[in-house]
Amino acid sequence: MKSYMGSVKSKLRRTPRAARKPLKITKVARAGVPEWHPVQLNRAELHRIATRVLELSPARETEVEVTSSADALTRFANNTIHQNVAEEGLHISIRVAVDGRTARATTNRTDDEALGLALATAMQLAKFQLKNPNLPPMPGPVKPLPLKGRPRRPSLSRYFPKTAEMSPEDRARVVRGVVGLAAGLGQVAAGIFSNGFSETILVNSRGLAMEHAESKCEFSVTMMEENSSGWAKASSPDAGMLDPLALAERASDKARASRNQREVAPGHYTVILEPAAVLDLAGFLFYDFAGTAVADQRSCLTGRMGKPLFGENITLWDDVYHSLQTGAPFDGEGMARQRVLLVENGLPRNLVYARATARKMKARPTGHGFALPNEYGEAPMNLVFAGGDSSVEEMIRTTERGILVTRLWYIREVEPYEKIMTGMTRDGTFLVENGAVVCGIRNFRFNQSLIAMLCNVEALSPAVRASGEESFDMVVPAMKVRDFHFTEVTRF
Amino acid sequence: MHEYAESAIETARLRGARYADARVIDLRQRDISTKNGEVGALSESESRGIGVRVLVNGAWGFASTDRLTREGVQLCAAHAVAIARASARVKVHNVELAAEPPRVDTWQNPFVKDPFRVSVEQQIAVLLAADSEMRAVRGVTLAEGGMAFRRIEQFFVSSAGSRIHQRRVQSGAGIVANSFLNDEIQQRSYPNSFGGQHALEGYELVESLDLPAHARRIGEEAVALHSAAQCPEGKRTIILDGSQLGLQIHESIGHPIELDRVLGMEANYAGMSFLTTEKLRTLQYGTEIVNVVADARLQHGPGLGTFGYDDEGVPAQCTRIITDGLFTGYLSSRETAAAIGETRSSGSMRADGWNRLPMIRMTNISLLPGAWRLEDLIADTDDGIFMETNHSWSIDDRRYQFQFSTEIGWEIRNGRKTRMLKNCSYSGITTEFWSSCDAICSRDYWTLWGTPNCGKGQPAQTMGTGHGAAPSRFRDVRVGIAFSQ
Numbered sequence: 001m002k003s004y005m006g007s008v009k010s011k012l013r014r015t016p017r018a019a020r021k022p023l024k025i026t027k028v029a030r031a032g033v034p035e036w037h038p039v040q041l042n043r044a045e046l047h048r049i050a051t052r053v054l055e056l057s058p059a060r061e062t063e064v065e066v067t068s069s070a071d072a073l074t075r076f077a078n079n080t081i082h083q084n085v086a087e088e089g090l091h092i093s094i095r096v097a098v099d100g101r102t103a104r105a106t107t108n109r110t111d112d113e114a115l116g117l118a119l120a121t122a123m124q125l126a127k128f129q130l131k132n133p134n135l136p137p138m139p140g141p142v143k144p145l146p147l148k149g150r151p152r153r154p155s156l157s158r159y160f161p162k163t164a165e166m167s168p169e170d171r172a173r174v175v176r177g178v179v180g181l182a183a184g185l186g187q188v189a190a191g192i193f194s195n196g197f198s199e200t201i202l203v204n205s206r207g208l209a210m211e212h213a214e215s216k217c218e219f220s221v222t223m224m225e226e227n228s229s230g231w232a233k234a235s236s237p238d239a240g241m242l243d244p245l246a247l248a249e250r251a252s253d254k255a256r257a258s259r260n261q262r263e264v265a266p267g268h269y270t271v272i273l274e275p276a277a278v279l280d281l282a283g284f285l286f287y288d289f290a291g292t293a294v295a296d297q298r299s300c301l302t303g304r305m306g307k308p309l310f311g312e313n314i315t316l317w318d319d320v321y322h323s324l325q326t327g328a329p330f331d332g333e334g335m336a337r338q339r340v341l342l343v344e345n346g347l348p349r350n351l352v353y354a355r356a357t358a359r360k361m362k363a364r365p366t367g368h369g370f371a372l373p374n375e376y377g378e379a380p381m382n383l384v385f386a387g388g389d390s391s392v393e394e395m396i397r398t399t400e401r402g403i404l405v406t407r408l409w410y411i412r413e414v415e416p417y418e419k420i421m422t423g424m425t426r427d428g429t430f431l432v433e434n435g436a437v438v439c440g441i442r443n444f445r446f447n448q449s450l451i452a453m454l455c456n457v458e459a460l461s462p463a464v465r466a467s468g469e470e471s472f473d474m475v476v477p478a479m480k481v482r483d484f485h486f487t488e489v490t491r492f
Numbered sequence: 493m494h495e496y497a498e499s500a501i502e503t504a505r506l507r508g509a510r511y512a513d514a515r516v517i518d519l520r521q522r523d524i525s526t527k528n529g530e531v532g533a534l535s536e537s538e539s540r541g542i543g544v545r546v547l548v549n550g551a552w553g554f555a556s557t558d559r560l561t562r563e564g565v566q567l568c569a570a571h572a573v574a575i576a577r578a579s580a581r582v583k584v585h586n587v588e589l590a591a592e593p594p595r596v597d598t599w600q601n602p603f604v605k606d607p608f609r610v611s612v613e614q615q616i617a618v619l620l621a622a623d624s625e626m627r628a629v630r631g632v633t634l635a636e637g638g639m640a641f642r643r644i645e646q647f648f649v650s651s652a653g654s655r656i657h658q659r660r661v662q663s664g665a666g667i668v669a670n671s672f673l674n675d676e677i678q679q680r681s682y683p684n685s686f687g688g689q690h691a692l693e694g695y696e697l698v699e700s701l702d703l704p705a706h707a708r709r710i711g712e713e714a715v716a717l718h719s720a721a722q723c724p725e726g727k728r729t730i731i732l733d734g735s736q737l738g739l740q741i742h743e744s745i746g747h748p749i750e751l752d753r754v755l756g757m758e759a760n761y762a763g764m765s766f767l768t769t770e771k772l773r774t775l776q777y778g779t780e781i782v783n784v785v786a787d788a789r790l791q792h793g794p795g796l797g798t799f800g801y802d803d804e805g806v807p808a809q810c811t812r813i814i815t816d817g818l819f820t821g822y823l824s825s826r827e828t829a830a831a832i833g834e835t836r837s838s839g840s841m842r843a844d845g846w847n848r849l850p851m852i853r854m855t856n857i858s859l860l861p862g863a864w865r866l867e868d869l870i871a872d873t874d875d876g877i878f879m880e881t882n883h884s885w886s887i888d889d890r891r892y893q894f895q896f897s898t899e900i901g902w903e904i905r906n907g908r909k910t911r912m913l914k915n916c917s918y919s920g921i922t923t924e925f926w927s928s929c930d931a932i933c934s935r936d937y938w939t940l941w942g943t944p945n946c947g948k949g950q951p952a953q954t955m956g957t958g959h960g961a962a963p964s965r966f967r968d969v970r971v972g973i974a975f976s977q
Contacts, residue, residue, distance in 0.1 A: 073951055074578075077757045081579040085554040085951070086571060087847040089541065106537035108558045121536050128613040130531050168553075168578035176582045190759035192950050222760040231760075296527075297633045297672035375525050375532025375636070409763075412884040414897050414974045415915065416677045422895050422974060424888045426763075445886075445893060445919070447974045469761065487973050488919060490893035491766070 041159070041213055042068060046201045049092060049110055054205055056112065057119050059096035059126075061138045063204040063333075065371070067091040070164070071196030071216075074171040079179045079189055084168060095372060096122045097138060101129035102373050129373070136355045138204045144329050145336050147321055158326060163215040163239040164197035171195070174219075178248040182223055187252055191221035195239060202334045212328035218467065219244040222427055223251040227492070228261065228440055230254025231407050231427035233276065233467040237326055254406060254428035258440025263489055264431055266444060270402035270458075271484040272395045272432065275466035275476050277405045281450060282385070283471020284413060284421060289318070289342050290368075291353040291361050292377025300419050300451065305348050310454040313388065316343040318352060318368070318380030324465040324475045325382045332371030340366050342380060346455075354378040387477035388460030395459050395480040397435045403444070403486070404430040404437060411470045419450035423470075424490065444486035456482045493518070494657075496565045497649035500544045503569035505651055509546040509576070511589065512569070513650035515803060516542045516560070517846035522608060525638040526619040528627065533638075534612070541846035544572045550586025551579035556847040589826040590836050592806055594653030599800025600660070601790065603694030607641035607663050610695045615639055619667075622703040626669040629711030631718075634670035638687060639663075639698060640944070654805040662796065662956065663697045664690030664944060669711040671718065678717035678914065680710035680899055684735040685882050690942030690956060692794040713900060713912075720912040723901055725972030729876035730918055731869060731965045736898055737859065738941035738959035739882045744922040745777075745784055746857040746957065748891035749813055749821070750840075751828040753852075762948050763889025766922070767819065769832055775819040778926030781862055784814040786823055788839060788855035793940040795958020797855035799842075804850060806839035813857065817927075823852050844953040851949050856940060858960030862932030866963050869931050871907040877971060878902040878909060878963075879916045884974075887922075895919035897974050917974035925966060933962035 050064040068090050075083035093106045096119065103125030105118040147157045171193045182189035199213040219242050220233035231254070232247040273281070285300075293299035301309075319339045320327050329337050333355060340350050353361065354369025357377045368378040396404060406428030414420040425443045432438065461478040497514035504512035519539045525532040541558035542565050553576025557568040607615075619637040626635035641663050648656040666688015668681045683689045683701055691697050732740060748765040752758055767775070785792075788799055788808035801807055804826050811821040822832075823840040841850040870878065879898040887894040901916035902909045920928075940960040947954055 071951065072575075075760075075950055076582065077759055078584065078755070079582075080584045081551065081582040082757055083554070083849055083851075084552060084575045084579040085556075085849050086575060087556040087951075089556075089558045089847060102534075104535040106535065106539075108539050108541065118538075125534050125536060125612055128611070128616055129534055130616075132530065168575045169581075172578040172581045179582055188756070188759075190756065192760065194951075220760055224756075224759065229759075296670075298670060298677060302672060303675075373532060373534050375527040375530075409889055410886040412886045414884050414917065417672075417675055420974065422884065422886045424886065424893070426889055443888060445888075445895060447895075447976070485976075487976060488893060488895075490888045490890075491921065492888075492890060492892070 041199050043199065043211065046199065050201055050203045053094055053115050053119065056116055057096065059098050059123060061097040061205055063095040063138055065093045065200060065202045067198055067200040069196065069198035071194065072168065073192055073194035074168065074175055075192050076175050076179060077190035079183055081172060081175055092118065093371065094118050094122050096126050097135065098126050100131040100133060100135050101126045102135055103129050104373065134356050134360060136359060138206045139208050139334055140206045141208055142210065142330065142334055142336050144210060145321065147329055158237045159197060159213040160215045160238045163195055163217045163237065166195040166239060174244050177245055178221060181245065181248050181252065185252055187255055188224045189221060189248065192218065193244060194218045200328060202330065204334065208334045210330045210334045214326060217242055219247055221248045221251050223248060223255045225255050225259055228255050228258040229427045230258065235467045235473055257437065258428055258430060261440040261442050262431065263442045266486040266489055268483045268485055270399055270480065270482050272392060272399065272402060272404045273479045273481060274392060274406050275464050275478050276468045277408045278476045278479050279466040279474050280408045280411055280468035280470040281421060282476060283474060284411065284419065285450060286383060287379050289351050290377050290379045291351045291357040291363060294351060295361060298416065300417050301348050308346050309348055309451060310343060310346040311457050312346045313457055313460060314343055314346050314454050315386035317341055317384045318382050319384045320382040322382065322384045322475055325384065326473065327382055331367045331369045333369050335365060335367040335369065337367040340380065352378050352380045381472065384475040385463050385477055387463035390459035391461050392478050395478065396432050396437060399432045400434060402432045404432050414447060420447060421450055422447045442492060443490050445488040445490065446485060447487045448485045453481055453484065458482055493647040494649060494655060496542055496560055497647050499562055500542060500565040500569040501649055501651050503566040504544060504546045504573055507570055507573040509548050509573055509651065511547040511651055512544065513648065513805065514542055514544045515846060516647040518645040519845065520608065520643045522641045524612065524615055524619065525636065526623050527636050528634060529620065529623055531616055542568060543843065543846045543848065544569045545849065546572045546576050547587055548573055548576035549580035551576050551583050552587060553579055554849045587827055588830045590829040590834060592826060592837065594650065595801065595805055595807065596655045597800065598657045601692045601794060601798065603661050605695035606661065607695040608643060618698065618703060622667045622707040625704050625707030626667065626711040629708060629715055631671050631673060631715035632669050632711045633672045637667040637703065639665040648801065648803065648805055650805055656801050656805055658800050660692060660799065661694055662690060662692050663695060664688055664942065665698045665701055665703060667703050667707055669714040671714040673718045676718055678714050680714040681881055682706040682710045684941065685899065687944055690796055690944040691940065692796060692798045716912060717900060717914045720914040722975065723877065723913045723916040723972045725976055727968050728971045729873055729965065729967050730969050730971065731873065731876060731878045731963055733880040733963050734937065734939045734961045735941050736879055736882050736896065737961040737964055739885055739943065740896065741857055741859055741959045741961060742854065742943055742957060743885060743887045744891060744894055744925065745813065746854040749823050750852045751822040751824040751832065754822065755828055755831060761950050766890045766892050771819055773818065773820055776817055777814045777819040777923055778817045779929050780817045781932055782814050782817050782926055782929055783860040784857065785860065786811040786813050786838065786855050786857050792856050792858065793960065795856035795940045796942040796944060796956030797958040802839045802841045803843050804837065804841040806837045809839045811838045823854065825852050828852065842955055844955050848953050853948065853955045854946065854957040856958030856960060858940065859932065861935040861938040861962045864931050864933045866933050866937050869933060869963065869965055870904055870909055873904045873965065874906055876904040877913060877916060878904055879918065892921050894922065895974060915975050918969050918971045919973055920969055925969065928967045928969060929964055930967055931965040933964065938962040
């Protein structure tokens with residue numbers, strides 16, 4: 001091994017005095033630290049911090065959420081790793097409730113002084129809060145519902161150590177394979193490969209104690225030719241479930257197939273939306289199912305609950321326990337998340353409720369509340385669509401003239417009650433004629449009511465875990481939709 | 493705090509980094525919101541940590557930690573070096589940086605009232621007073637308000653010898669009135685949508701906005717929109733108010749001039765840009781009255797893109813982006829400037845916290861004022877639509893084709909603002925749109941708007957940007973297509 005100390009001395013000799021002055025080389029710097037030092041789960045330390053906060057708190061009711069996380073992301077473009085980052089951090093969020101008033105303070109320091117200061121800040125803020133007769137007392141002990149998965153401690157069923165501990169070298173190896181594929185085909189690759197984990201405990205002074213750990217891994221790639229591109233993306237708590245090279249091949253095929261695009265006139269078309277495109281559109285519905293959104297009359301479901309709204313082939317749940325879903329099985333107050341049927345055969349059936357919203361709206365809490373205090377109440381964060389038995393291939397085969405959409409981009413809400421959404425197609429848009437993909441086409445802008453779209457679904461594939469860029473990951477099918485409204489076309 | 497950064501730099505250098513910089517940041521934040529007479533969010537947070545960026549074997553590595561101990565930052569620096577070594581295994585060429593002399597300096601934005609010294613009680617009272625005014629209007633079904641304050645203390649140290657201490661204080665506030673009636677939701681915001689106005693100022697910004705004084709008007713407008721005429725469809729002359737034009741500048745000028753996008757570095761996520769490098773100093777971006785700068789200097793104003801130094805230690809600058817309609821400049825970093833043969837970075841590298849890598853971000857991207865009085869501009873318009881306050885925005889991933897909608901519009905007939913219009917929208921192609929600009933109002937109508945929520949990068953970063961704009965007129969613009977059947 002090359003003499004590390006020799007190298008240190010030689011570098012010190014070259015170091016200008018002014019820059020070297022404050023340096024005191026400690027054992028760590030001199031002896032060398034491990035090249036890779038993954039942060040480990042440390043449940044005991046999180047509990048120690050939380051317990052200390054409860055001990056220090058002068059409030060009648062105190063809630064503490066402590067989260068430790070470590071994330072790393074390797075980013076590549078132009079067939080080169082150009083950004084490569086890692087972060088580790090601790091997040092201590094303290095809520096106090098005093099006489100019907102509640103407030104929150106957050107810190108990332110763990111010493112008694114910092115914890116005491118955060119508590120004092122929360123107490124001070126709470127003093128100025130309006131008294132809220134609807135503020136529920138903090139919940140007592142809650143029994144978490146088990147997540148499906150491996151037969152081990154429920155709080156760890158979405159934690160995969162190999163995923164959490166992947167090194168920069170591991171990620172670089174995968175990226176090198178993808179970049180090699182691109183270069184070999186005369187294409188240019190850009191994307192990310194990330195991994196990490198978070199571990200959370202949520203406790204309160206009434207005895208509630210919830211915990212959850214979850215690893216994560218995500219791969220996304222755009223493969224480009226001179227005038228075309230293709231894209232693919234996937235995520236999972238288990239890196240073993242991802243196949244980056246297969247995703248890159250899929251993106252590469254799309255880039256090749258969409259060379260020399262034609263321009264097609266905007267208008268109403270039958271579209272075949274791949275799961276990522278469905279996800280990014282349908283994801284905009286999530287907050288409409290919040291009890292608070294309906295109470296505030298800003299949901300598209302206001303006045304529409306229980307009445308036919310979507311097509312009969314649309315059924316939707318919120319289900320954190322689904323095997324393809326991720327996330328903690330408890331909400332911001334520590335309540336166990338319930339599986340909720342949101343839409344059944346086109347009829348909006350149920351909303352989700354935080355405890356305070358449920359009290360206001362005379363409903364049962366569903367375990368979907370955000371951390372208090374907040375003005376938004378709750379939301380379903382684990383949407384699962386019922387799928388069908390079709391496939392993208394069959395949808396293409398049965399389409400006389402239509403558009404196949406890989407991905408949508410920059411989607412925004414134009415009108416909130418009919419849910420008119422605008423956005424662009426991107427990275428693989430194709431003309432389908434007489435049951436076959438004919439060619440790539442220039443990207444469209446759409447202006448489309450989401451409600452109308454979900455009335456016009458002609459076929460669904462089985463639901464899969466999909467990843468996009470506009471919505472959090474969901475379990476959705478590909479959809480064939482008639483009369484989808486493309487209003488303009490861009491220059492590429 | 494400097495000591496932590498210096499210790500990290502030294503560790504990185506000892507581990508083989510050719511270049512390293514570190515930022516130690518202490519962030520404090522306060523967020524307050526109200527809704528229908530109740531306080532919603534009420535929280536304060538603090539976050540401290542260090543981010544270390546290193547160049548090893550011609551490739552970048554970045555690591556961050558909140559363990560602010562000597563051992564913690566040294567481990568972090570060693571981690572950054574290990575990451576850079578992994579990056580170097582997949583590279584086409586070595587990273588080169590445009591030259592920049594080291595700086596030793598302290599910088600702080602001026603402000604009158606520290607927002608963290610103004611009592612929360614007083615801040616809530618202002619929001620509730622505005623809330624009460626909005627809800628006094630019959631038909632307002634949801635009234636919301638919010639304030640946000642940030643204090644960012646940052647210590648930057650580089651292996652080249654820079655030591656820069658910056659302290660920035662920023663404030664923001666806004667209110668929104670919603671009205672639900674007959675299967676229609678309408679909304680009006682003041683002074684802008686999506687959080688109101690934000691600037692590098694103290695609490696004096698909130699006082700100057702006088703939220704309660706404008707609350708009733710926006711409540712009344714939200715209700716009146718239900719009975720307003722629908723925005724027509726077709727080609728029209730439009731006049732955009734300053735806040736909407738600020739977002740138009742952001743999306744159709746600010747993003748495409750980011751040199752990392754141009755060079756493909758954002759291809760997988762934010763996208764690329766139509767402004768390929770051969771267009772520099774050759775593309776006619778707009779009419780000759782269109783002059784746009786990227787100006788991070790304090791003399792431009794207290795914008796969210798104002799600072800003393802960027803996060804590579806490059807001093808704040810003014811870059812001419814569009815000069816008499818001609819495209820003349822990019823937003824660049826030391827790496828991207830060198831990549832296209834420029835001698836110096838434009839000073840645009842910014843990170844949204846200690847745990848994020850600096851990347852090219854907008855500073856204050858501003859359309860310089862013209863000479864028109866707004867009254868004269870309206871009087872000079874025979875048939876047009878005056879559109880106010882953004883409602884939605886969307887643009888393709890190369891920044892050509894856009895569509896915006898606004899909360900409210902007003903028909904202009906024979907030089908007079910006449911009836912109210914609802915559901916206004918317009919769309920176009922970037923260069924065609926800016927080439928249709930034929931009038932810009934004067935500095936009397938010019939505001940440096942703050943956009944606090946600009947997203948970019950993976951992992952995601954949210955940055956505040958500034959956009960100076962005055963109401964301006966555009967000819968022959970497609971309107972109303974968002975609601976076409």
